[in-house]
Every structure is written in structure tokens, then in C-alpha cells.
């Protein structure tokens with residue numbers, strides 16, 4: 001069996017021990033195979049938007065001998081799922097905007113008993129802003145390193161509470177509460193990216209460049225405070 005990457009291992013570490021886990025955009029099905037091989041859940045529903053990845057997934061699932069415990073399904077986000085089919089939902093390796101769109105098309109996620117594990121490749125701040133505006137609570141965030149790159153994970157539930165957030169929260173979320181040095185490193189790298197982008201924008205959009213400098217300052221502050 002293929003060794004799971006540190007990034008997908010982090011996803012496996014964040015799911016709850018539940019009966020059924022849904023893996024959205026499964027591609028190769030490496031995560032579902034690991035979850036079953038390690039008895040983290042009884043069953044996985046692994047879905048993808050495209051047939052090509054699902055065929056790959058099917059070959060890997062059959063080679064692992066888990067055809068009876070991993071169901072493969074063609075589905076755009078969670079549109080092909082019923083509300084009662086899975087307790088934990090994993091969406092990794094997609095952009096933060098796409099992840100927010102997938103969540104937005106799935107009203108039953110707001111039932112409160114669902115736990116989401118999300119790993120945006122880009123635009124984590126757009127995803128956090130969506131979660132904050134739609135009654136989700138980020139329980140925990142973590143960062144893992146894989147092949148020299150840092151990846152941010154969010155573990156969330158829907159609570160419908162109104163929460164008060166700092167105006168820059170969407171950029172750092174719960175990461176400052178993590179004692180892991182990688183979380184601080186991730187935020188410092190993000191601050192550097194904001195400063196580089198502000199310098200590149202220069203005078204063409206002074207307002208956006210100023211905002212990015214303020215974000216960088218706040219990120220620096222939160223990494224030194226905690």
C-alpha cells in the first residue's frame with residue numbers, strides 16, 4: 001500500500017472516530033484507503049466530480065481489497081449525498097473559494113452534527129470569511145509541512161452562534177492558538193506574501209496595498225503575542 005503523504009495524514013488525524021466519512025474530491029482515494037486500513041471508520045464514501053479520477057480511485061480501492069467498505073460516487077461537491085450518509089466530511093486539496101462554494105450548496109451541513117475537515121490550497125481567508133458569515137465555528141486549525149510546503153487545516157462544525165471577530169480574523173483564524181511552530185511559520189510566510197503583493201501593487205491600488213500592509217502587521221502581531 002502506498003505511503004500516505006504528511007498532508008493527507010494530517011486530514012486522517014483530524015477526523016472523528018465515526019461510522020462513515022465522506023471524502024469530497026477524492027481523486028486517487030489514498031485517504032479513504034488509509035482511513036479503512038487504520039480502522040478510523042467503518043465506511044467511506046469517496047466522490048469526485050470527474051470520471052477519470054474515480055477510475056483511478058476504483059483501481060486503488062480494488063488493489064487494497066476495500067471495495068466493500070469504500071463506495072465510489074460521481075458527485076459535484078456534496079450534491080450527490082443525502083444528509084444522513086456521513087458524519088464527518090473531508091475536503092482537501094481544492095481552492096478555498098471552491099470549498100466555500102461546495103459548502104454553500106449543501107444546506108444540510110448546518111444541522112450541527114456534521115464535522116468538517118477542510119484544507120484549502122489557496123484563499124484560506126475567503127473560506128474563513130465564508131465560515132464566519134454562515135454560522136460555522138472553527139474548532140481548531142493546524143499546519144503541516146509536506147515536501148517543503150505548508151498546508152493549513154480547519155476543523156469545523158455549524159453552531160449558528162453569532163461570534164465577534166477581529167477585522168483581520170479571516171487571515172489567521174485559530175492558528176495563533178496552535179502551539180505548533182509551523183502555525184507561526186505559516187502566518188509569517190503569509191505576512192511576507194502580503195507585503196510582497198502590496199509592493200507589487202504599489203500606487204496602482206493604494207487602498208488594497210495599504211490593507212495588505214495592515215494585514216501583514218496584524219499577522220506579525222498575532223504570531224508574537226501567542
Ligand SMILES: C[S@@+](CC[C@H](N)C(=O)[O-])C[C@H]1O[C@@H](n2cnc3c(N)ncnc32)[C@H](O)[C@@H]1O
Pocket residue numbers: 008024025026027028047048049050053075076077078091092093094098102
Ligand atoms: C487536487 S485533487 C485533490 C485530491 C485529494 N482530495 C487530495 O487532497 O490529495 C482535486 C480533486 O477534486 C476534484 N474536484 C474538483 N471540483 C470538484 C467538485 N466540485 N466536486 C467534487 N470533486 C471536485 C477534482 O476532480 C480532483 O480529483
